[in-house]
Amino acid sequence: MHRRRWAILGVLMLSLLIVVLDNSILNVAIKTISTPAPVGLGASQGQIEWAINAYTLVFAGLLFTAGLVGDRLGRKKVLLGGIAVFGIGSALAAESGSPGQLIAFRALMALGAAFVMPATLAVLMNVFEREEQPKAIGIWAGGVGLAIAIGPITGGALLDHFWWGSVFFVNVPIVIIALALMTWLVPDSRDPRPGRLDPVGVLLSVVGLVLLVYGIIKGGELADFTDPKVLAAVLGGLAVLVGFVVFERRSDHPSLDVTYFKNKVFSAAMAAIALVFFALMGVTFFSVFYIQSVRGYSPLKSGALMLPLALAQLIFAPRARLVVDRFGNKVTTTAGLVLIAAMLAMFATFEADTPLWRLEVVFFLMGTGMAHIMTPTSVVIMQALPREKAGSASALSNTFRQVGGALGIAVLGSVLASSYRDGVEGKLGMLPPALRDQAAESIEATLGIAGRLGDQGKALIAPANDAFLHAMHLTALCGVGVALIGAVVTGLFLPGRTPAPQQGEKETELVAAGE
CATH class of the missing domain: 4.10.860 (DNA Excision Repair, Uvrb; Chain A)
Structure with missing residues (x-):
């Protein structure tokens, strides 16, 4: 047990903060980046999806290897290198001159982030003894909630006062602070028998x-x-x-040991993480356009409106382990997924004039459900494998989360785009043929063209809003189905409570420096 373990946990949460913060900030900036220059980059909905998915796919694809590199070279070295690359990528992304450059620099940021994420949990598992690990993981998960909470408000405030690239540049000072604290506090550790790359x-x-x-x-x-x-x-x-x-x-x-998935508990926990992020990332994507394009709120106000989603995670994630102790993993996780499904169903009822308090309640309850899924599944996954394979377990957990989220944005974003195009195409007859295809791409494209046409374009606003709301309802119902599939999986296969270690079982000690 490391004497400075709680201070180390704080530093690990700071490094995690910048990785998660960036994505939650980007969510609020989606509409601004899709606005034509000089305000934004004039990115299409497909390019925006790629700006998000270039990050998640590189991140997910490299996590296996990043965990192994950390096991082999030492987690501290990998953490420091990963954060430095992430900071460089952030500075370059802030100065992007085109959607293509932004996509490329987001991929570079992901290269760094891929080496940060597994190392944080692996170090955590190394400096805390098994009996303290659930509490530490709960606090770590709360850090994710904090980052999600800070992101939209920070992004909205930056966009109200600075250029769109400030949402990436803000990472740079955080990176510098994290590097200094990590060099001072975090011990190095590695797997005594690391796998081959x-x-x-x-x-x-x-x-x-x-x-x-x-x-x-x-x-x-x-x-x-x-x-x-x-x-x-x-x-x-x-x-x-x-x-x-x-x-x-x-x-x-x-790099992916498929034998892990013979364990039904491990597989069910992985499936739950992938499916819940599939549903939630897709919903976050369309909710930004709903709040900013249909409802007309600024980035700062939309960030504030999304705050309950993050606050609920911040409040409940550290306490979710108490619910697990009382009711077990199965009931807690399944109830969380059912709650998220119910809230997605509520999204399918929202209109342009729906009272804002209903939106706030839905966001808060979605965050509550999320907190009661992430904490128990993280504990199940991390404790299902031997301690020296902490890097692999962390990499697998985060890979499934990222792949689930990327597929959620791709699939639900495609449902949204396809349904919107079908709904609005018949209402674009007033436009010249050259503009019709462009206007049907997304609600932001339609509204952008309507703005350029002045008074004549005002006739496009109501049909665009109607088509988007119909597309949003359909997309939300798809999310409901995905969340319910996750609930069935966890209800069938997760254990009632976290299995206790066998009597006499000895954990392999990690080779650790600085303890």
């Missing part, structure tokens, strides 16, 4: 996911999932991912 597996997983997500997003943009390019990308991505699984099963040093 698996570059082929990493390449296959990234290529497969990128192809799959590209096909899904492209299908939404075209409102045609039978287009040959869409089918080729989706089927090609699935084929590469099948090849990835086959390769990993036969490899003697897999």
Whole structure:
């Protein structure tokens, strides 16, 4: 047990803060970045989806390897290097001159973040004894809630006073502080028997996911999932991912050890994380356009409106373990997923004039459900594997979360885009043919063109809002189905309570420096 373990936990949460903060800030900035220059970059909905998914896919694809590199070289070295790369990527993203540059620099940020995330949990598992780990993980999860809480408000305030790139540049001072504190406080640790790296597996997983997500997003943009390019990308991505699984099963040093998934409890916890992030990331994506484009609120006000989602996680995540102690993992996690499904169903009833208090209640209860899913599933996953494999467990947990979120944005974003195009195309007859296709791309594209047309364009606003609301309702109902599937999985396979270690079981001690 490390004597400075609580101070170390604080530093780890700071490094986690910048990784999570960036995505929650970006959510509020989506509309601004999609606004034409000089205010934004004039990014299309598909480009915005790629700005988010370039981060999540690189992040997810490298987590396996990042965990192994941390196990091999030492978690402290990997943490310091990862945070430094993340800071450089943030500074470059802030100065992007086009959507393509932003997508590339977001991928660079993800390269750094991939080495930060698994190392934070691996260090945490190393400096805390098993009996304190659930409490520490609960506080760590609360840090995620804090980052999500700070992000929208910070992003809104920055966008009200500075240029859109400030939402990325704000990471730089946090990175500098984290580097200084980490150098001073965090002990180094590594796996005494680290696994070999698996570059082929990493390449296959990234290529497969990128192809799959590209096909899904492209299908939404075209409102045609039978287009040959869409089918080729989706089927090609699935084929590469099948090849990835086959390769990993036969490899003697897999980056993804598929034997872990023979444990039904482990698999159910992973599925719960992936499915809840699938639903929530998709909802966050369309809720920003609902609040800012349909309701007309500024980035700062929309950040404030999303605050209950994060505050609920901040309040309940550290206390969720008490609910687990009383009711067990199965009841707690399943109830959380059912609650999220119910709140997504509420989203399907929202209109342009729905009272704001209903939106606030829905966000708060969604955050409450989230807190009671993340804490028990994180504990189950981290304790399902031997202690020296903490990096691998953390990497798997975060990979499934990121892949779930990326697929959620791609699939639900495509449902939103396709449904919106179908609903608005018939109302664009007043526009010249060259503008119709562009206007049907997203509500922001329609409203942008309406603004340029002046009084003549005002006739487009009501049809655009109606088409978006219909598309949002359909997308929310898809999210309901995904959350309910997660509830069925956890209800069937999660244990009533976290299994206790076997009597006489000894944990392998990690080679640790600075203790």
